[in-house]
Amino acid sequence: MDLQSLRTRIEDVDRRILEALAERREVALAVARNKAEKAGAVRDTEREASLLLRLMEHGTELGLDAGYLTRLYQIIIEDSVLTQQAWMQQGDGSGSLSIAHLGTAGSYSHLAAQGYANRRQCTLQGVSCETFNDVLKSVEDGNTTLGILPIENSTSGSINEVYDLLRHTHLHIVSETYLSVEHQLLVSKGDEDKEIHTIYGHPQAIAQCSRYLSHLENVKVLSCPSSAHAMELVATSKEPGIAALGSQSGGALFNLVAVAQNLADQPGNQTRFILIQREACHVPQQVPARTSLIMATHNQPGALADALIILRQHELNLIKLESRPMPGNPWEELFYVDLAVHEQSPQWQDALRELKAMTRFIKVLGSYADERVKATRVIAPEQKSGA
Numbered sequence: 001m002d003l004q005s006l007r008t009r010i011e012d013v014d015r016r017i018l019e020a021l022a023e024r025r026e027v028a029l030a031v032a033r034n035k036a037e038k039a040g041a042v043r044d045t046e047r048e049a050s051l052l053l054r055l056m057e058h059g060t061e062l063g064l065d066a067g068y069l070t071r072l073y074q075i076i077i078e079d080s081v082l083t084q085q086a087w088m089q090q091g092d093g094s095g096s097l098s099i100a101h102l103g104t105a106g107s108y109s110h111l112a113a114q115g116y117a118n119r120r121q122c123t124l125q126g127v128s129c130e131t132f133n134d135v136l137k138s139v140e141d142g143n144t145t146l147g148i149l150p151i152e153n154s155t156s157g158s159i160n161e162v163y164d165l166l167r168h169t170h171l172h173i174v175s176e177t178y179l180s181v182e183h184q185l186l187v188s189k190g191d192e193d194k195e196i197h198t199i200y201g202h203p204q205a206i207a208q209c210s211r212y213l214s215h216l217e218n219v220k221v222l223s224c225p226s227s228a229h230a231m232e233l234v235a236t237s238k239e240p241g242i243a244a245l246g247s248q249s250g251g252a253l254f255n256l257v258a259v260a261q262n263l264a265d266q267p268g269n270q271t272r273f274i275l276i277q278r279e280a281c282h283v284p285q286q287v288p289a290r291t292s293l294i295m296a297t298h299n300q301p302g303a304l305a306d307a308l309i310i311l312r313q314h315e316l317n318l319i320k321l322e323s324r325p326m327p328g329n330p331w332e333e334l335f336y337v338d339l340a341v342h343e344q345s346p347q348w349q350d351a352l353r354e355l356k357a358m359t360r361f362i363k364v365l366g367s368y369a370d371e372r373v374k375a376t377r378v379i380a381p382e383q384k385s386g387a
C-alpha cells in the first residue's frame, strides 16, 4: 500500500475512535441520569478498577502496552466523571452560556471558558474584559451570567489579586475548572530565525516561565494585560525580534509560530479557574464538593491552630491553606482555606458557627463541585504475575 492509502486508513480508524469516544460520553450521560434517579454517587472507583483491569487484559492480548492504556483511560474516565458531575448540576445543555473572561479569544481565560461551555454541551458567548475587576463587574451588572477567573497555578501559586477582589464582592464561586497551560514562545511567521530582543506576556505567564526567561541574555520581558494582548501585539507589529508567551491554540489563532515550547518552570503546569455568578449554587450529594473561604484570625498566639482544631474536630478535610499579608494591614495575615465539604452539611455548618465566634473576619466564597478527579490505579496483569 502507498503512503497516501495508509494515511487514509489511519484517518478512518481515527474517525471511528472519535465516534466511539462521543458514544461513550453519551452513555456516561445516560449513566448520570440513572444515578440521579437512584441518588447514587457519580464516582465509583471499584468499577473503574475492574474496568481498567479488564481493558489491560484485553489490550495486552491485542499487543497494546498496559501503561499506555492506563494513561489513555485515565483521561477518558476523567472526562466521563466530569461530564456526569456537570450534568448532575445543570442537566442537559441548552443553547449558549455567557461568560466574561480576561483577554480576547486565544487568552488562557478564554480557552478555559470554552472548555467549561463544551463540557456542558453549550456554545460559549464570551465577553472579553481588560481586567479581572471588569470580569467581576460584568457579572455584577448582569451583562453576563458567569465570569471566569484564574485563582491558582501549580507553578506560581495563588493569584492574590483575584482573592482580593473576591473579598469585596457579593458574587459566589459556583464552579472550578482546570486548564493545562503549556506556554510557548511565539513569533510572526517568517521571523523564526530572528534574534529575539523583547518578550511580551501576562505577568502570570512571565512568573510561570521565570526559569526559562532568566537564562535569556539581552532580552527585555514586558507585561501585557493578557496573553491574547501579547500575541496580538506580536501579530500586528512589523518589528522583527519580538515574541509573545502564549498557548499553542492561541498562537494558531493569531497566525504565530512557536520557536520554543514547554516553558513553564514545572512540568504539568496547570491553572485552576473559578466561575463566579450572582446566585450561589447547590451541589448535589452525589457530587464531591469543595467549599472556599477567606478568614482572618485574631492577632494572638495559637489563633490559627485553634481554628484548625475546629476543622479537625468536625473531621473536615483541608484541601488548601495559605496565608497572605492583609492589604492595608501590614503584618496581619489573611488565610485562604478550601475544604472538601458540601456547604449545607451539618458538619460544616457547626464548624462555621464556631469559626465565626473566634475569627475577626470570615467569608464563604462559595461551595461548588470538586473537579479534581484522582486517577484510579491498578496493577498491570503482567506486573502482577511477574511479582
Ligand SMILES: C=C(O[C@@H]1C=C(C(=O)O)C=C[C@H]1O)C(=O)O
Pocket: 028, 031, 042, 043, 044, 045, 047, 048, 051, 076, 077, 080, 081, 084
Ligand atoms: C460511567 C460511570 O461513572 C463513572 C465513570 C466511569 C467510566 O467512565 O467508565 C466508571 C465509573 C464511575 O466512576 C459508571 O458508574 O459506570
